[in-house]
Amino acid sequence: MTDGALFDAPTGGTGSSGGDYFAVSPTAPLAARMRPRSLDEVAGQDHVLAAGKPLRRLIEGSGDASVILYGPPGTGKTTIASLISQATARKFVGLSALNSGVKEVRAVIDQARRDLIQGMSTVLFIDEVHRFSKTQQDALLAAVENRVVLLVAATTENPSFSVVAPLLSRSLIVKLESLDDASVRAVLRRALVDERGLGGRITASDAAIDQLVALSGGDARRSLTYLEAAAESVPDGGELSVDVVAANIDRAVVRYDQDGDQHYDVASAFIKSIRGSDVDAAVHYLARMLVAGEDPRFVARRLVIAAAEDVGLADPQALSVAVAAAEAVQLIGMPEARIPLAEATIYLATAPKSNAAYVAIDQAMGDVRAAKSGVVPPHLRDGHYAGAQDLGNAVGYVYPHDDPHGVVAQQYLPDSLAGVTYYQPTMRGNEGRLAGVVEKLRALIRGEVLK
Numbered sequence: 001m002t003d004g005a006l007f008d009a010p011t012g013g014t015g016s017s018g019g020d021y022f023a024v025s026p027t028a029p030l031a032a033r034m035r036p037r038s039l040d041e042v043a044g045q046d047h048v049l050a051a052g053k054p055l056r057r058l059i060e061g062s063g064d065a066s067v068i069l070y071g072p073p074g075t076g077k078t079t080i081a082s083l084i085s086q087a088t089a090r091k092f093v094g095l096s097a098l099n100s101g102v103k104e105v106r107a108v109i110d111q112a113r114r115d116l117i118q119g120m121s122t123v124l125f126i127d128e129v130h131r132f133s134k135t136q137q138d139a140l141l142a143a144v145e146n147r148v149v150l151l152v153a154a155t156t157e158n159p160s161f162s163v164v165a166p167l168l169s170r171s172l173i174v175k176l177e178s179l180d181d182a183s184v185r186a187v188l189r190r191a192l193v194d195e196r197g198l199g200g201r202i203t204a205s206d207a208a209i210d211q212l213v214a215l216s217g218g219d220a221r222r223s224l225t226y227l228e229a230a231a232e233s234v235p236d237g238g239e240l241s242v243d244v245v246a247a248n249i250d251r252a253v254v255r256y257d258q259d260g261d262q263h264y265d266v267a268s269a270f271i272k273s274i275r276g277s278d279v280d281a282a283v284h285y286l287a288r289m290l291v292a293g294e295d296p297r298f299v300a301r302r303l304v305i306a307a308a309e310d311v312g313l314a315d316p317q318a319l320s321v322a323v324a325a326a327e328a329v330q331l332i333g334m335p336e337a338r339i340p341l342a343e344a345t346i347y348l349a350t351a352p353k354s355n356a357a358y359v360a361i362d363q364a365m366g367d368v369r370a371a372k373s374g375v376v377p378p379h380l381r382d383g384h385y386a387g388a389q390d391l392g393n394a395v396g397y398v399y400p401h402d403d404p405h406g407v408v409a410q411q412y413l414p415d416s417l418a419g420v421t422y423y424q425p426t427m428r429g430n431e432g433r434l435a436g437v438v439e440k441l442r443a444l445i446r447g448e449v450l451k
Helices: 054-059 077-087 102-117 134-138 141-145 165-169 181-193 206-216 220-231 242-248 261-275 279-291 296-314 317-332 338-350 356-369 430-445
Strands: 067-070 091-096 122-127 149-155 172-175
Touching (some): 054 067, 102 122, 102 134, 102 141, 206 242, 220 242, 261 279, 296 356
């Protein structure tokens, strides 16, 4: 079963028609047999299949743009490729990245060039294109740019991370979304009565359908796989109940790809929940990553970053807690590492927040990059080598420890940046105390009168 398709497709090589590539035997899994035969049977994806959309034109046989379809499993990528193969008058060739290499790609392109001379254009479908190496993807570039082939590629991973930029720029990128509950429910209802599916052999209670919808997580193929597994234990004429579903399906599978956009989406939600002080959401996303098998060291690194970036000096102890959790992960590993990770997550989520240090360093680096550096003031320069004072280095420097207060009025910034302010402490947590201290220090150093 391929990960990138709403319904399974054979892993085959080249073929002369889409019908051959997507042919399904009567003994194929339910999900394969129920692959939509027309646009009317496609569930969801109205945002890309509406009238006038480029993808709809392509499916209807009038589009000319190569396309990369990406989205979670079970959202219709292979289904759409199948419909394109049926609608187009072009020759259809299918490859799977699982068992094809540069040799096979170049062979298809060479044949497509010969066919084009005879007036026959070619649609090249590549399933799981993210598994192609850079070299394999580069082999497609000239053929796609010159329209020797019309490329239809499918991937479960965000192409921004898995497809080379030149190929991205030559293709229409179409993101397919997980199906909503109503769409999955419609898929299940159709499979119960359609002759390609269960053909009315059994019925299903509304509660059982709802349970299958909940377990599917927006994946139509998974919902049909679960339906088929549960239906096997229901006699002809019987009803599929919640109890039967529970007896045959033990748990919902966590959808999470560790190299693609789901990895980044969940990690992003984790950090944003900590930043937003929603401790329950933060713990949820932590659990989601750990149950899915995410490297706990990755999670620990994100916590260290969040402690510095989002909690900062509002609670200086936060960084120590996050670093301690990261060290604990290295020492003990999973599953016990979940506990210090949870402790650090909860600590950061409930701590006062400040990004003042983060903002300060970024503003300072921005000035440096913009050539707003200036020269180091002479009195701050190194005066420890022979002849340094003859150059004016260290002359006039006032040693703060000689002052009873340990702070003296003295210019430290270059002339071009004199008076600039980078660090603006908030009034939250520990920074509320720091705010007054920083204000007094600046006034003393700059020789200003305190307001």
